Amino acid sequence: MSAAGPAEGGVLRLGRREFGPERRLVMAIVNRTPNSFYRPGLTWDPAVALERVHEVVAEGADILDIGGVPAKPPDDVDVREEIRRIVPFIAAVRVAYPDLIISADTWRHEVGREACAAGADMLNDTWGGWDPELAPVAAACGAALVCSHAGGVPPRTRPFRVAYDDVVRDVLATVLGLAARAVSAGVPPERIIIDPAHDFGKNTWHSLEITRRLGELTGTGWPVLVSLSNKDFIGETLDLPVDERVAGTLAATAVSAYLGARIFRAHEVRETRQVLDTVSAIQGSLAPARVVRGLA
Amino acid sequence: MIVAAALCASPPLLHPALTGREAVVPALRAACAEAVARLLQAGPEVVVVIGPGPVTSEWDPGGRFDPGTFGRGAAAGHGPAGGALPLSLGLGVMLLEQGGYRGARRLMAIGADEPASACAALGAELAAGATRTALLVMGDGSARRSLKAPGHLDPRAEPFDAAVEAAVRGGRLGALLELDEALARELMATGRPAWQVLAGAVPEDGSVVDVLYRDDPFGVAYLVACAQLPR
Numbered sequence: 284m285s286a287a288g289p290a291e292g293g294v295l296r297l298g299r300r301e302f303g304p305e306r307r308l309v310m311a312i313v314n315r316t317p318n319s320f321y322r323p324g325l326t327w328d329p330a331v332a333l334e335r336v337h338e339v340v341a342e343g344a345d346i347l348d349i350g351g352v353p354a355k356p357p358d359d360v361d362v363r364e365e366i367r368r369i370v371p372f373i374a375a376v377r378v379a380y381p382d383l384i385i386s387a388d389t390w391r392h393e394v395g396r397e398a399c400a401a402g403a404d405m406l407n408d409t410w411g412g413w414d415p416e417l418a419p420v421a422a423a424c425g426a427a428l429v430c431s432h433a434g435g436v437p438p439r440t441r442p443f444r445v446a447y448d449d450v451v452r453d454v455l456a457t458v459l460g461l462a463a464r465a466v467s468a469g470v471p472p473e474r475i476i477i478d479p480a481h482d483f484g485k486n487t488w489h490s491l492e493i494t495r496r497l498g499e500l501t502g503t504g505w506p507v508l509v510s511l512s513n514k515d516f517i518g519e520t521l522d523l524p525v526d527e528r529v530a531g532t533l534a535a536t537a538v539s540a541y542l543g544a545r546i547f548r549a550h551e552v553r554e555t556r557q558v559l560d561t562v563s564a565i566q567g568s569l570a571p572a573r574v575v576r577g578l579a
Numbered sequence: 580m581i582v583a584a585a586l587c588a589s590p591p592l593l594h595p596a597l598t599g600r601e602a603v604v605p606a607l608r609a610a611c612a613e614a615v616a617r618l619l620q621a622g623p624e625v626v627v628v629i630g631p632g633p634v635t636s637e638w639d640p641g642g643r644f645d646p647g648t649f650g651r652g653a654a655a656g657h658g659p660a661g662g663a664l665p666l667s668l669g670l671g672v673m674l675l676e677q678g679g680y681r682g683a684r685r686l687m688a689i690g691a692d693e694p695a696s697a698c699a700a701l702g703a704e705l706a707a708g709a710t711r712t713a714l715l716v717m718g719d720g721s722a723r724r725s726l727k728a729p730g731h732l733d734p735r736a737e738p739f740d741a742a743v744e745a746a747v748r749g750g751r752l753g754a755l756l757e758l759d760e761a762l763a764r765e766l767m768a769t770g771r772p773a774w775q776v777l778a779g780a781v782p783e784d785g786s787v788v789d790v791l792y793r794d795d796p797f798g799v800a801y802l803v804a805c806a807q808l809p810r
Contacts (some may be wrong), residue, residue, distance in 0.1 A: 441731070443767065445593075446648035446666070450651075488649065
């Protein structure tokens with residue numbers, strides 16, 4: 284295996300925890316923004332946000348993803364404001380849950396550094412390595428790093444007539460390049476995750492295709508994270524508004540799990556956990572909870 | 580000599596294979612078809628499709644566009660994989676073929692940074708000579724017209740697009756040379772270079788223009804028009 288290859292045995296290390304390749308993890312979204320696309324402002328109040336953390340932990344979340352900047356324009360959120368939104372909250376969650384895996388949803392190295400100092404275990408960069416200083420920060424802090432594909436678009440821009448000869452080939456080239464860059468920067472392979480980043484620099488066709496061909500990403504051996512929850516590619520497939528996309532999201536979740544994805548970034552934690560456990564049971568990697576019917 | 584000119588919108592969603600099960604913007608598609616039909620009624624010997632591309636260059640008139648780069652799956656089978664025409668020229672060819680045109684054509688891509696003077700010179704070249712030439716000009720106005728637009732909202736978009744429309748409606752195609760190139764780029768108005776080629780080909784006032792469509796259903800300004808040129 285080359286020096287830049289995935290970890291032996293597909294081991295994934297987040298914080299102090301270690302996960303084998305058959306474990307499927309739910310990453311619960313807690314947005315510290317007033318205006319994210321789904322249920323905007325729900326967790327803007329820090330007290331409400333902490334309540335939401337208690338809820339998602341009870342529902343089975345393995346990882347908490349805390350972000351302070353919506354993916355869409357407008358409203359500039361500068362470095363200082365982004366730090367203000369998420370760092371004290373990360374510190375509060377760390378105190379409440381010493382062993383919970385905390386992820387900071389940021390593309391900026393300054394924010395990543397402060398987030399790790401406050402207790403984050405993981406840096407979730409959805410904008411394709413836009414800031415080359417983020418990987419060295421992850422290495423210095425001992426944090427895990429998500430390497431994603433955003434089609435080269437700047438952070439917080441919408442796709443405009445983006446075209447690919449082969450979107451999956453483009454995704455692979457980008458995320459594997461970023462993974463190699465992370466290894467060179469000192470991030471250990473067992474702390475590197477790849478993410479095709481559905482809808483980021485991609486239209487609905489592209490997002491459907493990367494889902495259909497997800498096996499080409501999971502086949503690389505790197506742990507794959509997918510963030511499908513209530514996204515526009517689901518909405519355009521079913522012609523449904525943002526608050527009616529749960530069934531479509533769960534369908535895409537099941538397909539992605541069956542094709543080998545390992546981390547699922549989700550709003551609906553309980554439902555996602557149930558889908559993943561069902562898929563794992565179908566695949567034989569998780570025993571059903573309790574079997575007595577027909578055996579008595 | 581230029582016998583007719585038409586301006587058509589040039590978004591990927593004009594291609595029927597790309598918009599899924601629902602008929603998206605049927606009025607825009609109908610307007611583009613009408614503009615091309617009127618263009619062809621002038622009986623040109625050659626139709627020149629002009630539209631934005633990676634660099635200013637002429638493409639093989641037999642070239643194909645691959646809509647699959649905007650989405651494989653349902654788009655498969657609607658064009659050969661590996662077709663290389665830029666979007667604007669591919670859509671122009673599609674409109675001509677849908678309009679039943681089998682005659683001679685030229686395909687000219689204009690680079691996004693081509694200055695107005697060079698665009699005008701290209702237009703003048705196209706107008707020179709006796710060949711009855713029709714111009715199918717592909718391109719769009721600003722993509723920054725609303726909060727949900729691809730480029731979000733820039734308040735300068737509205738007056739920019741209004742100026743384009745006023746010049747076109749008023750039959751003053753030469754006035755399109757006055758468009759600010761840097762502003763057009765900032766506003767993501769892909770049509771600027773192609774419109775300025777048109778302006779160089781028909782610099783004089785007096786065209787009689789029918790605007791068949793002008794709207795921004797997705798925050799991008801689409802303008803469809805056909806021009807009877809001054810004698």
